[in-house]
Amino acid sequence: MHTELGSQIKKVLVIGLGQLGLPVAKYVKERGFETFGYDINTLKMEEAENNYGIKRIERFDDIDVFILCVSTHDPNDEYTPFVDGLFSLAQKISREAKNGSLVSIESTIPKGTSKKIFELLNHRLHVAHAPHRWYALEEDEHGVNQVRVIGGVSDCCLKIALQFYDSGNESLDSNDNITNDSHESCRRNSLEIPMHPVSEIEIAELTKIIENADRYMQIAFSEDLYLYCQANNVNFGELRDALNTKWNVNILEPRDGVGGHCLPKDTKMFLQSSKSIKSKILMAALEVDEDYRRFREMRGYRLVPSAINSHK
Ligand SMILES: NC(=O)c1ccc[n+]([C@@H]2O[C@H](COP(=O)([O-])OP(=O)(O)OC[C@H]3O[C@@H](n4cnc5c(N)ncnc54)[C@H](O)[C@@H]3O)[C@@H](O)[C@H]2O)c1
Incomplete structure (x- = not known):
């Protein structure tokens, strides 16, 4: 060619x-x-x-x-x-x-x-x-x-x-x-x-889905901390503000959970990209998001349309 x-x-x-x-x-x-x-x-x-x-x-x-x-x-x-x-x-x-x-x-x-x-x-x-x-x-x-x-x-x-x-x-x-x-x-x-x-074109394919998997994980960690705070009677907002005063810490807001369809879809694409080894930390992140959503549902929170809550 x-x-x-x-x-x-x-x-x-x-x-x-x-x-x-x-x-x-x-x-x-x-x-x-x-x-x-x-x-x-x-x-x-x-x-x-x-x-x-x-x-x-x-x-x-x-x-x-x-x-x-x-x-x-x-x-x-x-x-x-x-x-x-x-x-x-x-x-x-x-x-x-x-x-x-x-x-x-x-x-x-x-x-x-x-x-x-x-x-x-x-x-x-x-x-x-x-x-x-x-x-x-x-x-x-x-x-x-x-x-x-x-x-x-x-x-x-x-x-x-x-x-x-x-x-x-x-x-x-x-x-x-x-x-x-x-x-x-x-x-x-x-x-x-x-x-x-x-x-390699596979590197280009992987960068996009791993970028979104990384975002997924960051949101899931904030959900995890939020659930921890609820269980242990700690004020999440105050804890987050205090943590984020450190230059290399950036805890996100959990909001309504991982929003939009791209982050879950792309994280699944990444998990499915390997047959032999699956990222344990991402598998756990998927579970945390489910727990967080269940918690929100039990508390009667309304789900916000995904685009508004897409967390980038
Ligand atoms: N929207 C975003 O913010 C965003 C950002 C980064 C990457 N992406 C990726 O870009 C892609 C498109 O996302 P989107 O948000 O624009 O989706 P979308 O659903 O808004 O638009 C997709 C369009 O493709 C058309 N389409 C589907 N199959 C077709 C076919 N066989 N022939 C012709 N047209 C067809 C649909 O009718 C639709 O209009 C996805 O892979 C998504 O993950 C989206």
Whole structure:
């Protein structure tokens, strides 16, 4: 496969125009690319088309870059990982896309998924994974263009993807495969998002799910402390304030428990990523969250909608 695509990228298709995909499509369009959208939900497609000028497309023949932002949870259980939708999309791309285009997976996925998608594409397209850190409640600060990790199935996949996302990245060797002229035109053809490249695509897959597992654990520890305080007649708020006066301590508020569906789903993705060894501390964190929720329920607390309580 060639690595000259970077300077020639014109048409970008964002697949999945939900909470994450719509801001991504808007950002790509603002950067000057001809931006298309595709979503199985016609309302989402209409919203993107009518309100933001994202062009509707049904066939994928002429696309240079595919950005996949579809959901990765079971439609019947939002806490359970599910990538079948992503795989059926890969089959459609495989049937219709031209050789050498870039497929960038921005959805959160289990370890090993990117290489399976590369197989489904019959090795004809470049595959990269650039997981998101986008946060709905602080879009200005933690939106589409914050620093992100990126990996490629092979070196040329990573190189093409870096040219698209971050043409100024130091890992791009200007003497390798692209001329200075095409380097300049790459810069104009870039999303200019600061990227942190990694050598194996599995590292990129793991960073996203471990980031969220880490957050899960921090919340679970605050739930654990809260339950301890309840059982031992200690004022949790006062204890937390006192603890957090130390420079390297940051005890969170337990609020309504681990909120949103992403933290539980992604923590499960991480736990399922190893057959031989499972993180004991995370298994315990899942149990603590259940205990905490049961405690809240017994006390008659109402559950707050998950997005409000998503703890980032
Ligand atoms: N929303 C966030 O804050 C956030 C942050 C980081 C990562 N993520 C990850 O991004 C991915 C998308 O999350 P989201 O919150 O935007 O989900 P969402 O449910 O809001 O949107 C997903 C969209 O994908 C569409 N879709 C599903 N299957 C499809 C298919 N086969 N073809 C075309 N369209 C399809 C759905 O109709 C929906 O509009 C998930 O993997 C999630 O874990 C989300």
